[in-house]
Amino acid sequence: MTAPIVDVQNLSVIFGDFFAVRDVSFRVAPGEIFGFLGANGAGKTTTIRVLCGLLPGSRGRVIIDGAEFVAGRENIIKQKVGYMSQRFTLYDGLSVKENFDFAASLRGLGRAEYLANRGRLLNFIGFDEDLNTVVKDLPGGIKQEVALCVSLLHDPKIIFLDEPTAGVAPVARNRFWRLIKDLAAAGKTVFVTTHYMDEAENCNRIALMRAGELIAVDTPAALKRATFGDSLYNFTPRGNVRMLAPAPDMEICEPYGRHWHVKFKDGVNATAALRRYKSDFDIEKIQPSLEDVFIRLVEGQNR
Numbered sequence: 001m002t003a004p005i006v007d008v009q010n011l012s013v014i015f016g017d018f019f020a021v022r023d024v025s026f027r028v029a030p031g032e033i034f035g036f037l038g039a040n041g042a043g044k045t046t047t048i049r050v051l052c053g054l055l056p057g058s059r060g061r062v063i064i065d066g067a068e069f070v071a072g073r074e075n076i077i078k079q080k081v082g083y084m085s086q087r088f089t090l091y092d093g094l095s096v097k098e099n100f101d102f103a104a105s106l107r108g109l110g111r112a113e114y115l116a117n118r119g120r121l122l123n124f125i126g127f128d129e130d131l132n133t134v135v136k137d138l139p140g141g142i143k144q145e146v147a148l149c150v151s152l153l154h155d156p157k158i159i160f161l162d163e164p165t166a167g168v169a170p171v172a173r174n175r176f177w178r179l180i181k182d183l184a185a186a187g188k189t190v191f192v193t194t195h196y197m198d199e200a201e202n203c204n205r206i207a208l209m210r211a212g213e214l215i216a217v218d219t220p221a222a223l224k225r226a227t228f229g230d231s232l233y234n235f236t237p238r239g240n241v242r243m244l245a246p247a248p249d250m251e252i253c254e255p256y257g258r259h260w261h262v263k264f265k266d267g268v269n270a271t272a273a274l275r276r277y278k279s280d281f282d283i284e285k286i287q288p289s290l291e292d293v294f295i296r297l298v299e300g301q302n303r
């Protein structure tokens with residue numbers, strides 16, 4: 001990798017005696033869209049808060065664009081990053097303009113720079129509402145786009161987006177991802193968490209977290225290859241058959257609508273095993289989706 005813009009080395013975050021993040025290391029290249037996936041409580045938000053200079057790590061090192069996170073010097077990091085938090089994005093009772101004004105004053109932006117950046121960002125999202133619209137009156141998708149602009153107002157190199165599309169309608173989610181791709185194309189580094197696996201396919205690389213630990217970091221294609229090889233089958237019931245019951249030689253037997261995705265355990269002769277089902281199911285070998293990868297790596301361990 002060329003010089004990483006985010007370099008995390010053996011980071012742990014400990015609350016009392018609980019490891020919210022345990023010995024996590026990874027690097028992100030400039031201009032990458034880096035996805036962070038994991039079940040609720042996996043440690044994604046905690047990691048992001050450290051990378052944004054909001055929370056000191058308990059152990060390990062964090063280097064952002066060449067600057068090491070050192071207690072008391074968080075402001076150096078805060079200048080370099082933008083953060084769109086999972087819970088709070090904008091003040092609902094204030095207008096769009098007031099939210100921008102407030103962010104500009106927090107960031108200490110001069111008036112000319114503020115107005116130029118605001119204009120450029122509103123143009124970027126194609127904002128055509130009145131700037132005096134109160135935020136709570138904006139459609140959900142537009143509100144998230146405005147929140148993105150506010151977090152970019154000081155023109156940071158890296159933007160952290162924590163579940164930016166949670167609860168947003170599909171069309172608006174697609175629009176938001178168009179913006180993410182445009183930002184990356186313009187050289188910004190985008191660090192994003194999501195629960196939507198179709199969105200995760202848009203990331204250059206994905207990090208999977210489980211219970212505070214990083215269990216895989218790779219491109220979507222490589223994660224699929226490494227997790228499944230070419231051993232995933234789609235079962236579709238035929239005739240009067242309605243159900244596929246999990247068998248002891250199956251590692252995965254996961255319902256998907258009217259279908260089941262099946263992976264046999266390592267060492268099982270799949271050709272022989274499939275014969276049992278030929279009369280009741282249409283069976284085809286399929287390419288795994290990220291959903292399959294996620295279920296195998298993240299959820300499979302908890303059963």
Ligand SMILES: Nc1ncnc2c1ncn2[C@@H]1O[C@H](COP(=O)(O)OP(=O)(O)O)[C@@H](O)[C@H]1O
Pocket residue numbers: 015020038039040041042043044045046047
């Ligand atoms: N300030 C805190 N004090 C104690 N525990 C915390 C604190 N912040 C987060 N946690 C715990 O750390 C774990 C990881 O949380 P979080 O990073 O929010 O996960 P995620 O964003 O992946 O859902 C959770 O079990 C959460 O309850």
Ligand SMILES: [Mg+2]
Pocket residue numbers: 044045046086162
């Ligand atoms: Mg979170």
